[in-house]
Amino acid sequence: MQIVSQLLFLIALGVAIYIFSRRALGIRRNILLGRDVQLNDQPALRWKNLLLLAFGQKKMFRNPLVAVLHFFVYAGFLIINIEILEIIIDGMAGTHRIFAPYMGALYSVLIGCFEILAVLVAGACLIFLVRRNLLKLKRFISKDLNGWPRSDANYILLTEIILMLLFLTMNTADQVLQSRGAEHYYATGPFWVTGHFAPLLSGLSDSALLAVERGAWWLHILGVLAFLNYLPFSKHLHIILAFPNAYYSDLRPKGKMENMPAIQQEVLYAMQPELAANAPASDTVPKFGAKDVQDLTWKNLLDAYACTECGRCSAACPATQTGKALSPRLIMMKTRDRLEQVGQQKNGEADGKSLLRDYITEEELRACTSCAACVEECPVSINPLHIILQMRRHLVMEESSAPAEWNMMFSNIENNMAPWKFSPDDRDAWAH
């Protein structure tokens, strides 16, 4: 019987890891469809960002109350993983609480800490459910989240609460079994939280307790493995990608736009034709700006997978706040949707669609004031502005698509050296 359970466990673990790895590799492949950029400079500063922004969740603390709750869930997640390690070893080796005999009194202290965290995680998740569904916070009731994204968020919170309750139920039953000297149940002494609930289960028979303990144990670990595989299809992927995203975040001032060396070169040759004569001929016609996901950088695509759809960007966006079609959160969600679509296409087989227009409209792109509030707010270092500006470049330079007023502005700059139609001779008229 024991060996059957070990085998079943190994199969479940193996299948979970296999499916997860395949999906993880698929996501990696999708991200690498993006244009290459070098983001390896200043490693010291990048490590600092990783520590502060990802591990320390610095940006979250712009709203301290939510940050503390989120920190419980995050710390709970990280630390309770130590317990998952024991559960996995137990599952494979057919042991029970394998760490307990080696750790003595420390073991119940450690489990006590995990239990406190589990209660905090479940409590925080419950508050988050209330915030999302009952409090009508603008960024959560926004139409951005209609359909799957809203359910996704609720499924994640519910799953976390259920997993925590299973963990606590398992421990409660375990302690009653311990107190009865049941076989295999190592006497650890009472745990801090579930110790108080043990009397609730003391009326059950040994076999019923065993069923509760084993049932909770199995449901918990199978739930964890299932959740692992839910992650990469969900906004919850941020728990992993927030880390690389912080490391590779843009280190330049937020006001600086990415240079386009190809155009810089072309302008140089136009101004100094003598240089062009010696320039190596290029037979590829360069593409300017971004029309589809492959034109964006891999960091933009990593951003799309790292987005947890929290909507802090859109809550701060002047366009979103004044009812424009633009929502930076949607820019990220649409980029991810499009990338998933492109990733599913077989080699070379295009669907005739593009990120521009089929997903993101010109109206959205035009409404951006480039104020960088979205970039400033994002807790996981996503830059929606970079995507918007690349797509604007495509519109203007590849399609000559600009509002008439912008075309006026362009021609004024070109002819009068100012965005308005004034004579360059009057530029110093203010002094007279």
Added chain:
Amino acid sequence: MQIKTMAEYFANGETPEVLFWVGCAGSFDQRAQKITRAFAEILERTGIRFAVLGKEEACTGDPARRAGNEFLFQMMAYNNIQVLNNYGVKKIVTACPHCFNTLRNEYPELGGHYEVIHHATFLQQLIDEGRIKIKEGGSFKGKKITYHDSCYLGRANNIYEAPRAVLEMLDADLVEMKRCRSKGLCCGAGGGQMFKEEEKGTTRVNFERGREAVATGASVIAANCPFCMTMLTDGVKEAGKEEEVKVLDIAEIIATDMQQ
């Protein structure tokens, strides 16, 4: 006003301490011209040897670049950098945060390396050095002032304290809007929006910001950007407070209250 140009300095074999980059708004927009004159007046009164490019100045290319026209931006940048480098310009001060951002962050990789300072920081330095002294009991004493962070000085370049430090010299009551510093709400002009109609929405960005500024009860809204100036002035008008609430650039405020 007798403002010397870079060409005049050059012709006399002299070099000014600093180049005052006026910018298109500061040169042509009637309201912004007043800011330009106020700042030039401060420079003159503090005895700083400065020059302007005059007719040789051209748009930095900021609005074209942000609208997506990289070709035009690169053309403007090329020509401006030629002019600046020919004069051997080392230090630039400007009263426009968009020019400031482009000159400081975007020209270096195109070959234009200068020390670029926004006038808010420049004014703070002059105050710190004692070159600007504020009148006792000036015209802003005891008045409520709220400061509007421009995106391109604030978030874009992380300059939040210098303009506030300047305003604190006035003995005024400096009040903050709820959305301030890195959370400051845009005036609605950036990213080329200044030059086109807004997209369809429930309200205009500058109306939203104007309402917020007026709600502080301040009688003066301090700005540091000619585009914010236009936007906020309209926003205040929309809120029906154009009589009670003035939108002023920090250079105008300092010029009014500095000791002779």
